[in-house]
Amino acid sequence: MNQIQEINPLETLSIDLQTEDEPPSLTGKDDNSSDETEKSEPLSTQIPDEIPPSSLRFLKTWFPGATISNWNDWRWQIKNSITRPEQLSLLLKDFDMPGANPLQKRMLPLRITPYYASLIQGSSPDDPLRKSIVPSAFELLSTEGESADPLHEENDSPIPNMVHRYPDRVLLLSTGFCSAYCRYCTRTHMVSKKDKCHTGVKAWEPALTYIAEHKQIRDVLISGGDPLTMPDSHIKYLLMRLRAIPHIEIIRIGTKVPVVLPMRINKAFVSMLRKFHPLYISIHFTHPAELTKETAQACERLADAGIPLGSQTVLLKDINDNVETMKSLMQGLLKIRVRPYYLYQCDPIPGSSHFRTPVEKGLEIIRGLRGHTSGYAVPHYVIDAPGGGGKIPLLPEYFKGHNQNGEAVLENYLGKTYYYPDIL
Numbered sequence: 493m494n495q496i497q498e499i500n501p502l503e504t505l506s507i508d509l510q511t512e513d514e515p516p517s518l519t520g521k522d523d524n525s526s527d528e529t530e531k532s533e534p535l536s537t538q539i540p541d542e543i544p545p546s547s548l549r550f551l552k553t554w555f556p557g558a559t560i561s562n563w564n565d566w567r568w569q570i571k572n573s574i575t576r577p578e579q580l581s582l583l584l585k586d587f588d589m590p591g592a593n594p595l596q597k598r599m600l601p602l603r604i605t606p607y608y609a610s611l612i613q614g615s616s617p618d619d620p621l622r623k624s625i626v627p628s629a630f631e632l633l634s635t636e637g638e639s640a641d642p643l644h645e646e647n648d649s650p651i652p653n654m655v656h657r658y659p660d661r662v663l664l665l666s667t668g669f670c671s672a673y674c675r676y677c678t679r680t681h682m683v684s685k686k687d688k689c690h691t692g693v694k695a696w697e698p699a700l701t702y703i704a705e706h707k708q709i710r711d712v713l714i715s716g717g718d719p720l721t722m723p724d725s726h727i728k729y730l731l732m733r734l735r736a737i738p739h740i741e742i743i744r745i746g747t748k749v750p751v752v753l754p755m756r757i758n759k760a761f762v763s764m765l766r767k768f769h770p771l772y773i774s775i776h777f778t779h780p781a782e783l784t785k786e787t788a789q790a791c792e793r794l795a796d797a798g799i800p801l802g803s804q805t806v807l808l809k810d811i812n813d814n815v816e817t818m819k820s821l822m823q824g825l826l827k828i829r830v831r832p833y834y835l836y837q838c839d840p841i842p843g844s845s846h847f848r849t850p851v852e853k854g855l856e857i858i859r860g861l862r863g864h865t866s867g868y869a870v871p872h873y874v875i876d877a878p879g880g881g882g883k884i885p886l887l888p889e890y891f892k893g894h895n896q897n898g899e900a901v902l903e904n905y906l907g908k909t910y911y912y913p914d915i916l
Contacts, residue, residue: 544785550610554583563606566756570671570721574604579627583613587626603673608752611781620779620811624674631675631843637878638840643678644880654699655884661711664699666730670718672752674776676806676847678839678876679717688809695723700733703740711739712829713774720749724764733766743768746804748776751791757790768799774802774831779812780820788828795829804831805871807857809838809849813859822861822869832871834883841878849876851886859888863905 503749512753542553544561555572558858562568578586580602604612604625612622648657672892690868696838703709719727734740749756765771773794779785795801803825812818822832833860834859838848854873874883892901892909899911 494709506899514639530895531693545788546617547607547610550606555606562818564755566671566753566758569605569607569753569755572606573671574606574609574852575601575602577627580604583609584615584622586627587593587616600627600631600673600675600677603670605671605753607754607786608672611784613634618810620817623811624676624778625679626674627675628846630846633845634873635840635845637852638844639878640842642840642878644874645679647880650697651702653695654702656702656706656709657880661701661713662703663713663715664696664703664730665698665716666714666719667717668720669716671721671756674748674778674806676808676837676838676841676844678841693726696733700737702735703734706853707739710739711744712740712742713746715746718727718747718749720747721753723892724761728764731765731771735768742770742772744772744774746774746776749777750794751777751782753789754784754786754790757793759793762793762797762807765794769798772800772802772832774804777803777805777825777830778808780817780824781826783824791828791830801830803830803871804836806836806838806847807849807854808847809841809875811847813849813853813857815857815864816856817870818857819861819865822871823865826866826869835871837873838877840878855886856887856890859905862888885892 516595517602543560547563548560551558551560555562558572560570577587608621608625612619619625645655645657645663648655650656652667655665657663665679669714677725714730719730731743734743775791791801803822805818805821807813810904812821818835825832829876835854837854838844847864858870873886875886876883890903893902894914895901895911896916898914898916899912900914902910902912904910
């Protein structure tokens with residue numbers, strides 16, 4: 493046993509639901525019934541029996557009793573995650589978390605997969621990935637306007653585990669568990685230690701009934717927590733139930749798993765997902781340093797299955813709040829077949845002031861992308877309005893009004909002025 497495990501022994505996580513919460517048998521013959529691709533495969537046939545040299549060094553140093561097959565097993569990654577400050581002190585020699593008790597009681601929970609920890613091992617306090625995932629004493633500082641539920645999702649929740657804010661789509665909160673907890677998480681009210689909940693089949697039933705009864709709903713976004721941390725059988729059951737509702741046109745999944753737990757995206761899992769088209773996946777990316785070989789392979793595997801991929805990125809102070817970093821990230825995403833979709837202004841959760849940037853910074857980044865790189869690489873910059881106002885897009889002022897001749901006055905990406913013969 494290594495030092496990390498001595499501090500926090502292997503744990504059996506509550507993400508595995510109790511027997512009574514198991515979905516009904518999925519072996520029945522229907523449009524989505526099991527076939528040869530779903531038969532249990534040996535681990536070695538699902539994922540390559542190799543890992544990059546940096547990951548191998550990390551594995552041998554911190555988990556000397558583990559094998560490469562262990563490393564490539566997503567369940568092993570979750571069970572061996574870093575969950576306590578004492579473990580971080582081993583990996584990051586300069587890590588000093590004043591007030592470990594406040595960390596346990598007042599902050600978001602701590603969880604970092606061994607894979608993601610290997611990307612930050614030995615990093616400086618200014619490392620962007622480290623700042624996004626490692627707790628800081630700044631999280632204990634609350635400022636005016638911050639709230640555990642700044643988007644008022646609970647006010648738009650007619651039944652538990654679901655948000656219905658927009659007319660034709662709903663957000664289904666499938667679990668409160670994530671394989672890694674970002675320090676700026678929007679759903680503080682759901683994933684915090686006080687309020688964390690692990691939902692399951694029985695807990696989904698009211699939401700599924702609601703969706704079936706409201707025929708105006710055509711689009712369901714499955715989120716959480718992170719839905720892809722659930723067992724295959726639960727994900728399949730949820731997708732089957734949604735696909736059985738005639739008026740549901742598309743299903744989306746929001747996740748960070750391909751970034752923090754890429755070994756989850758194995759061939760058997762993808763073979764199951766591809767049965768539920770049209771299925772879209774939105775992936776949470778933060779920085780170009782996350783674009784590793786493993787993450788690229790996970791995204792390409794999903795794309796090869798015909799699943800359109802989009803990215804969602806939160807604008808974070810001193811992490812990704814400059815044009816060059818954002819351009820590198822967005823261009824890198826296109827190379828692994830992920831379309832940049834949203835750039836979010838950081839939500840005002842408690843203790844987030846050190847992450848938030850001025851709104852003008854986001855507009856500056858959009859100005860620095862538009863015209864300077866492919867249009868596909870330019871995300872929509874939005875603020876999810878506090879109080880439940882929904883996503884509000886923001887753009888630089890390219891339209892300057894009309895001149896005395898009635899022409900539309902336009903400014904291009906270089907700041908030059910042009911005129912369009914408008915029809916008034």
